[in-house]
Amino acid sequence: MTTLSPLPVPPARFRDLVGSEWIKTRSLRSTPWTIALTALFVIGSSAVATLSDQGAVRGPEAPDFRPFDAYPAGGYWTLILVAACSGALAVVSEYNSGLIRTTTVAVPARGAVVLAKAVVTAALWAAVGALASAGSFLVSQAVLHGRDAAVPVTHPGVPRALVASALLAPVSALVGLGLGVLLRHVAATMLTGVFTLLMLPTMFSESARWSADVNHAMVPAAWRRLVQSWEADPGSLGYAATVPGSWAVYALWPLTAVALAVIVVRRRDV
Numbered sequence: 007m008t009t010l011s012p013l014p015v016p017p018a019r020f021r022d023l024v025g026s027e028w029i030k031t032r033s034l035r036s037t038p039w040t041i042a043l044t045a046l047f048v049i050g051s052s053a054v055a056t057l058s059d060q061g062a063v064r065g066p067e068a069p070d071f072r073p074f075d076a077y078p079a080g081g082y083w084t085l086i087l088v089a090a091c092s093g094a095l096a097v098v099s100e101y102n103s104g105l106i107r108t109t110t111v112a113v114p115a116r117g118a119v120v121l122a123k124a125v126v127t128a129a130l131w132a133a134v135g136a137l138a139s140a141g142s143f144l145v146s147q148a149v150l151h152g153r154d155a156a157v158p159v160t161h162p163g164v165p166r167a168l169v170a171s172a173l174l175a176p177v178s179a180l181v182g183l184g185l186g187v188l189l190r191h192v193a194a195t196m197l198t199g200v201f202t203l204l205m206l207p208t209m210f211s212e213s214a215r216w217s218a219d220v221n222h223a224m225v226p227a228a229w230r231r232l233v234q235s236w237e238a239d240p241g242s243l244g245y246a247a248t249v250p251g252s253w254a255v256y257a258l259w260p261l262t263a264v265a266l267a268v269i270v271v272r273r274r275d276v
Contacts, residue, residue: 046133051081052142056149069155076146078273089175090199093182117268128176135175184263188195219243
């Protein structure tokens with residue numbers, strides 16, 4: 007009696023991995039609530055900042071773009087924090103539950119799994135960032151319209167601020183994901199993410215060249231430079247960052263974080 011050998015199972019395609027990670031993400035009940043509350047808070051902070059701005063009054067001069075109204079630091083610092091934590095939890099939660107062992111058995115190509123997580127995380131938070139950025143601008147300009155101080159989306163500085171604020175969320179989420187793979191512990195990952203993205207930049211000012219260089223290499227400083235124009239606050243620029251350099255920071259942080267995560271996950275057992 008002959009026995010039939012089992013048919014070889016084809017390796018999982020990358021688009022299948024992306025689909026699997028998307029199912030994991032949207033199946034979490036906390037995902038829609040986190041997105042909704044974060045977007046609401048960020049847009050709400052823009053409305054509050056604009057309503058509190060007593061400088062935006064009617065006048066004969068042409069209105070200027072007021073980035074501190076449309077994109078207040080408090081709201082976007084929160085966006086950085088939530089996006090980074092969500093990106094980290096996309097990985098750390100699997101380590102804590104033990105699901106990562108099942109995943110690595112089903113898909114031995116661990117680097118591909120990390121890349122699939124990165125694609126889903128980046129796409130999700132890019133959509134959230136775009137919603138928050140566009141909503142912040144529209145709400146602030148709706149308030150300023152009543153004071154004859156609103157500007158159109160084509161006003162100098164506005165398109166760059168829109169894009170930079172939208173990309174802030176996926177950049178932070180991918181940094182959090184990379185830290186999650188490297189540390190594999192919830193508390194350690196959260197603390198490291200908060201310290202790296204939010205606390206560390208405040209330790210370096212722009213008064214000295216070396217300190218300014220370190221500060222400009224941080225994500226929040228790059229976002230602030232891309233959002234504000236030279237005319238926004240000329241007295242506090244010091245050794246100012248360049249716009250190309252700030253875009254480079256946006257690209258290098260997530261690319262480095264994901265690349266390190268892929269290298270590390272390929273070299274350890276789980």
